[in-house]
Amino acid sequence: MEKDSSKIKIALVEDHEVVRNALAKMLAEVPNFDFVFEAEHGQDFLDQLKTKPIDVVLLDLEMPILDGIETLKALKKQASTVKVIMLSMHNDLDIIFELLSMGAGAYLLKNCSTKETIEAITMLHTDGKYSNFIMNEAVINTLASERKTQNGMKHLELSARDMKVLSLICDGFTSNFIADAISTSKKNVDFIRSQIMKKMNVKTANELMRMSILHGLYTPRSNKEIELEKENVLLARRIKRTEGLKSKL
Numbered sequence: 305m306e307k308d309s310s311k312i313k314i315a316l317v318e319d320h321e322v323v324r325n326a327l328a329k330m331l332a333e334v335p336n337f338d339f340v341f342e343a344e345h346g347q348d349f350l351d352q353l354k355t356k357p358i359d360v361v362l363l364d365l366e367m368p369i370l371d372g373i374e375t376l377k378a379l380k381k382q383a384s385t386v387k388v389i390m391l392s393m394h395n396d397l398d399i400i401f402e403l404l405s406m407g408a409g410a411y412l413l414k415n416c417s418t419k420e421t422i423e424a425i426t427m428l429h430t431d432g433k434y435s436n437f438i439m440n441e442a443v444i445n446t447l448a449s450e451r452k453t454q455n456g457m458k459h460l461e462l463s464a465r466d467m468k469v470l471s472l473i474c475d476g477f478t479s480n481f482i483a484d485a486i487s488t489s490k491k492n493v494d495f496i497r498s499q500i501m502k503k504m505n506v507k508t509a510n511e512l513m514r515m516s517i518l519h520g521l522y523t524p525r526s527n528k529e530i531e532l533e534k535e536n537v538l539l540a541r542r543i544k545r546t547e548g549l550k551s552k553l
Contacts, residue, residue: 311338312429313358317349317375318342318391319367323414327362330418337425346370350378358386360425362412365392365403373403380407387428398523400442410434411442462500467521469496474513474522475530485537 314337318324324342332339340358343349347370349361365372376388389410390403400411409428412421420436427434462470465486472482479493486493504519506512516522525533 311336312360312425313338313340314425315340315349315353315356315358315361316342317344317346317361317367317372318364319344320364327421330421331362334422337422346372346375346378349375353384353386359429360387360389362389362391362421362425363408365390365394365399373406376403376406376408387432389424389428389434395438397438397442400438404439404442410436411439412436413438462503462521466496466500469493470500470512470516471522472533473497473500473509474516475525475533477534481534481537484541485533 314331316324316327316331316339318327321344324344328339328342331337341352341356343352345367346363349363350370363372363375370378372390372392376390379386379388387409388407389412390408391412391414392399393414395413403411409432410424412424424434424436468486469482472485477485479490479497482493483490501507501512504512504515506515513522517524
């Protein structure tokens with residue numbers, strides 16, 4: 305018997321078997337849904353996707369082997385047309401906004417109602433967009449944070465370059481590293497640092513970080529994000545050196 309092509313083809317990616325089974329059962333019982341397959345992690349999902357086309361995927365955020373964030377990145381890199389609904393127990397507004405910015409079509413808490421899940425899938429597939437309270441809150445929170453940062457920059461007369469240096473200082477990077485990151489000298493970085501501290505009326509690095517957070521000028525980053533920043537700067541340095549050697553040949 306052929307499947308109804310008018311139905312919304314769905315996949316579910318969830319590492320917890322009990323949760324996965326419950327969601328799979330619910331999705332399979334919705335009349336206009338065609339539940340195509342389930343996967344226990346991102347790599348399993350991407351492998352099955354090669355031979356099992358779908359319209360929408362419900363993607364868990366935290367999973368082993370390949371988590372939701374990396375899976376979302378992989379889909380976007382492939383220019384996939386699959387619409388993504390992120391699933392999580394976390395209601396962190398910064399994380400939600402980041403995922404939406406990365407291309408997720410919706411964000412649902414795992415304790416949301418069956419009705420909301422069905423509505424999100426249907427609207428995302430039909431209209432190409434969906435929004436709920438927590439997604440709206442994430443956008444509003446980010447806009448308010450950006451406005452606070454802009455006001456702080458204006459009040460303290462900080463340039464975009466000053467902000468970059470400030471962010472790297474608060475991340476714990478040395479002046480030598482920062483100099484490489486913004487293509488300047490260590491001496492100039494130290495000068496910028498002293499000028500920022502003077503404007504903010506602080507004398508220590510700890511005071512600088514605390515006041516930066518209070519003024520909305522700096523948002524603490526994860527070790528993974530900081531390490532990625534370091535890798536990018538080191539890569540840029542290697543490329544620059546390679547180009548320099550080529551020009552001398």
